Amino acid sequence: MNTLRHFLVAFLLIFFVSVTALAQITDDAVWEMTRPTEPFKVIANVYYVGTGDVASYLITSDEGHILIDSGFEETVPLIEASVRSLGFKLEDVRILLNNHAHFDHCGGLKTLKDKTGAKLYSVKRQAEVLKTGGASDFRFGGEQIFKPVDPDKIIEDGEVVSLGGNELATVLTPGHTKGATTWTMKVSENGQIFTVIFLSSLSNLDYDLVANEGYPEVGSDFESTFDKLLKLKPDVFLGSHAGFFRMRQKFLAMRSGADKNPFIDPEGYRAFVLRMKQDFEKKREEQRSAGKEGR
Ligand SMILES: [Zn+2]
Numbered sequence: 061m062n063t064l065r066h067f068l069v070a071f072l073l074i075f076f077v078s079v080t081a082l083a084q085i086t087d088d089a090v091w092e093m094t095r096p097t098e099p100f101k102v103i104a105n106v107y108y109v110g111t112g113d114v115a116s117y118l119i120t121s122d123e124g125h126i127l128i129d130s131g132f133e134e135t136v137p138l139i140e141a142s143v144r145s146l147g148f149k150l151e152d153v154r155i156l157l158n159n160h161a162h163f164d165h166c167g168g169l170k171t172l173k174d175k176t177g178a179k180l181y182s183v184k185r186q187a188e189v190l191k192t193g194g195a196s197d198f199r200f201g202g203e204q205i206f207k208p209v210d211p212d213k214i215i216e217d218g219e220v221v222s223l224g225g226n227e228l229a230t231v232l233t234p235g236h237t238k239g240a241t242t243w244t245m246k247v248s249e250n251g252q253i254f255t256v257i258f259l260s261s262l263s264n265l266d267y268d269l270v271a272n273e274g275y276p277e278v279g280s281d282f283e284s285t286f287d288k289l290l291k292l293k294p295d296v297f298l299g300s301h302a303g304f305f306r307m308r309q310k311f312l313a314m315r316s317g318a319d320k321n322p323f324i325d326p327e328g329y330r331a332f333v334l335r336m337k338q339d340f341e342k343k344r345e346e347q348r349s350a351g352k353e354g355r
Contacts, residue, residue, distance in 0.1 A: 151175075181214075193205060235282035297325045309322075
């Protein structure tokens with residue numbers, strides 16, 4: 061859980077220090093979240109183009125590309141460089157998606173939208189937060205914390221986002237945010253079909269999971285999200301932070317010539333979801349007990 065704890069520390073740190081002061085923070089986690097890393101092909105036409113820890117994925121086709129997540133506004137140039145170094149053009153991105161509207165994942169969407177002319181697709185629950193630059197977020201809202209960006213198309217839970225033969229199934233997975241969204245898609249490699257999951261975040265940060273005024277259904281949303289995710293059986297486990305799916309180890313194994321693609325990791329996926337579920341249940345139980353004692 062170290063990665064998650066680091067993430068939380070970094071996340072809160074960044075919120076209290078302005079984003080522009082990011083470069084001055086020497087915390088390891090922030091360094092990891094904003095440092096450049098080598099882009100690479102994960103499987104088939106799915107590429108990692110994010111930073112050391114904040115994921116962005118390029119899904120390519122002859123008819124244009126899909127880009128999941130923008131990273132921070134400050135790290136957009138890193139994504140751009142990664143896309144180009146893989147031999148693709150940023151201008152060929154036609155669809156932008158966002159796993160959840162926290163500024164480490166959506167801060168660069170406006171810039172990317174302006175640069176590419178791509179259409180931003182979002183579930184309704186998230187659209188408002190994106191439009192207000194985070195001001196309407198129940199936890200971190202109140203003021204604008206990233207460049208507001210207008211979604212072009214509202215997508216529903218279960219809707220398939222299609223482009224050039226790629227079909228991404230939208231799976232609403234709320235809890236971490238009200239509109240947290242996961243996608244799954246099938247890819248083909250070496251004559252085999254694999255299901256890839258692009259998992260949103262499942263961490264409960266410092267949330268009140270029992271009596272949350274800004275998000276009363278947070279507990280039941282997390283519950284149904286975990287149920288839903290445990291019913292899915294993806295082969296390739298990818299997520300919004302590299303630490304979720306141990307990207308570094310898998311990348312190194314792949315580079316040193318592993319027989320099987322290390323990103324094919326159904327057990328790792330299940331273990332991660334179960335771990336996050338346990339963490340949620342434990343936290344909620346502690347909060348319930350503390351609430352009873354308080355009365
Ligand atoms: Zn987040």
